[in-house]
Amino acid sequence: DPAERPEVGDLTGEEIAKHNSSESCWVIVNGKAYDVTEFLPEHPGGQKIILKYAGKDATEEYSPVHPPDTLDKYLPREKHLGAVNMTTVEQETKEESPEEKARQERIKAMPKLEVCYNLMDFEAVARHVMKKTAWAYYSSAADDEITMRENHSAFHKIWFRPKVLVDVENIDMSTTMLGTKVDIPFYVTATALGKLGNPEGEVVLTRGAHKHNVIQMIPTLASCSFDEICDERKGDQVQWLQLYVNKDREITKKIVQHAEARGIKGLFITVDAPQLGRREKDMRTKFDDTGSNVQNTNNDNVDRSQGAARAISSFIDPALSWKDIPWFQSITKMPILLKGVQRVEDVLKAIEYGCDGVVLSNHGGRQLDTARSGIEILAEVMPILRERGLQDKIEIYIDGGIRRATDIIKALCLGAKGVGIGRPFLFAMSAYGLPGVDRAMQLLKDEMVMNMRLIGAPTVADLTPDMLDIGSARSHYVNQPEDTLALRAYDALITPNDMLK
Ligand SMILES: Cc1cc2c(cc1C)[n+](S(=O)(=O)[O-])c1c(=O)[nH]c(=O)nc-1n2C[C@H](O)[C@H](O)[C@H](O)COP(=O)(O)O
Numbered sequence: 166d167p168a169e170r171p172e173v174g175d176l177t178g179e180e181i182a183k184h185n186s187s188e189s190c191w192v193i194v195n196g197k198a199y200d201v202t203e204f205l206p207e208h209p210g211g212q213k214i215i216l217k218y219a220g221k222d223a224t225e226e227y228s229p230v231h232p233p234d235t236l237d238k239y240l241p242r243e244k245h246l247g248a249v250n251m252t253t254v255e256q257e258t259k260e261e262s263p264e265e266k267a268r269q270e271r272i273k274a275m276p277k278l279e280v281c282y283n284l285m286d287f288e289a290v291a292r293h294v295m296k297k298t299a300w301a302y303y304s305s306a307a308d309d310e311i312t313m314r315e316n317h318s319a320f321h322k323i324w325f326r327p328k329v330l331v332d333v334e335n336i337d338m339s340t341t342m343l344g345t346k347v348d349i350p351f352y353v354t355a356t357a358l359g360k361l362g363n364p365e366g367e368v369v370l371t372r373g374a375h376k377h378n379v380i381q382m383i384p385t386l387a388s389c390s391f392d393e394i395c396d397e398r399k400g401d402q403v404q405w406l407q408l409y410v411n412k413d414r415e416i417t418k419k420i421v422q423h424a425e426a427r428g429i430k431g432l433f434i435t436v437d438a439p440q441l442g443r444r445e446k447d448m449r450t451k452f453d454d455t456g457s458n459v460q461n462t463n464n465d466n467v468d469r470s471q472g473a474a475r476a477i478s479s480f481i482d483p484a485l486s487w488k489d490i491p492w493f494q495s496i497t498k499m500p501i502l503l504k505g506v507q508r509v510e511d512v513l514k515a516i517e518y519g520c521d522g523v524v525l526s527n528h529g530g531r532q533l534d535t536a537r538s539g540i541e542i543l544a545e546v547m548p549i550l551r552e553r554g555l556q557d558k559i560e561i562y563i564d565g566g567i568r569r570a571t572d573i574i575k576a577l578c579l580g581a582k583g584v585g586i587g588r589p590f591l592f593a594m595s596a597y598g599l600p601g602v603d604r605a606m607q608l609l610k611d612e613m614v615m616n617m618r619l620i621g622a623p624t625v626a627d628l629t630p631d632m633l634d635i636g637s638a639r640s641h642y643v644n645q646p647e648d649t650l651a652l653r654a655y656d657a658l659i660t661p662n663d664m665l666k
Contacts, residue, residue: 437505
């Protein structure tokens with residue numbers, strides 16, 4: 166019985182190396198051996214990536230993508246072969262690629278943290294110091310990435326109407342989100358695979374969130390296990406859970422009820438990803454790594470048409486619909502919010518179904534390209550809720566493209582309770598670790614104080630719709646195809662020389 170196998174490594178590398186094919190496939194993860202032969206065809210990431218490490222130590226490739234308790238949770242006990250005597254395992258001396266050498270040089274030359282003055286600076290540094298696959302996964306968005314760019318540029322279509330001669334000596338930017346008092350109206354939103362950018366993963370964000378008293382939304386697809394992230398919480402720190410709903414509702418029920426038992430204060434059901442978007446940057450880099458060519462069609466049963474991101478999310482249920490909401494309300498007392506709502510009709514429906522809130526979001530542009538920005542949808546939603554006296558019936562959040570405190574302030578003026586921020590904290594964590602996350606959050610706090618002073622609003626309650634001019638909020642400027650005839654009319658007919666004749 167594997168449970169009786171001694172913890173002291175008695176399996177040798179030589180013995181494990183014999184099981185290096187699809188007929189018999191053993192791998193080592195974190196000093197323990199596992200027989201994954203029967204699991205091969207079910208692996209969401211395809212067989213090739215596992216076979217690449219058949220008979221070898223797969224820990225380095227495995228850890229950034231899988232929470233540490235994955236094998237305990239999903240691989241039958243009899244396949245756990247016991248501890249390995251790692252001194253007998255031949256470690257592959259990975260010849261550092263020229264690309265990796267160059268990356269290490271860039272890391273040595275990277276700017277000091279103090280040089281980062283805004284959230285975009287972290288992205289600029291991260292781009293050059295992160296591993297290519299990690300950069301591609303975090304920075305990518307769907308199709309032509311128009312929505313990702315629109316998410317940020319949409320804030321530039323909204324202008325302030327500042328008040329003057331208001332006493333703004335004392336600024337109070339605190340607010341409450343789902344009843345939790347926070348020091349600044351943003352939360353760390355759910356972004357998957359934290360260990361791609363930082364070996365410690367999402368727990369780094371937990372520490373940063375604690376320091377600044379902001380809420381962290383734990384992703385379903387975190388690299389750290391859910392319990393690791395909960396255990397990292399300090400004092401009365403608050404966390405929420407972002408949920409991808411599993412086709413197997415029993416698994417979902419277990420996750421939700423365990424989260425409630427662990428003191429999670431909000432359940433955010435992601436509703437904009439019945440299938441993950443097609444993120445081509447992510448797909449391209451995945452092809453550099455022979456093992457993870459998930460486009461291959463060999464006899465496994467997972468849709469590979471959307472690249473690796475799709476592969477790690479094949480459990481998501483595309484059949485999720487409004488009729489599931491009562492079921493969720495029957496299995497948990499946590500507040501239930503829908504993350505990824507993109508039209509006022511669905512906000513009204515969420516109120517009808519008794520949801521506690523929505524996040525107006527397009528998933529950071531990673532799903533439906535040319536979907537509208539969160540701030541534009543907010544500008545559509547709030548006047549209608551106010552007209553119907555429904556604005557206090559539900560908490561409205563937005564996320565996507567928030568990079569400045571002025572973006573946060575615009576969202577609050579329009580009526581959002583708070584905003585979610587994703588990539589900036591990932592890039593800060595990937596480039597500078599916890600100090601980076603800490604500085605990013607502090608920069609936003611400093612910007613908030615300054616900008617609330619400059620628009621004449623000392624508290625969050627003073628951030629009201631009349632502080633904004635949203636006249637052009639709905640204009641979508643995307644490069645129009647050039648009409649060369651019209652553009653050249655004058656040049657074609659009359660040239661300077663003609664004038665001299
Ligand atoms: C950047 C990023 C975002 C992800 C994300 C992973 C990354 C790297 N992932 S994803 O792999 O499936 O797409 C998630 C996720 O797990 N679940 C989710 O609800 N949103 C996911 N999002 C969307 C995120 O919660 C926010 O909606 C989005 O990041 C906000 O935009 P900014 O990044 O511009 O702040």
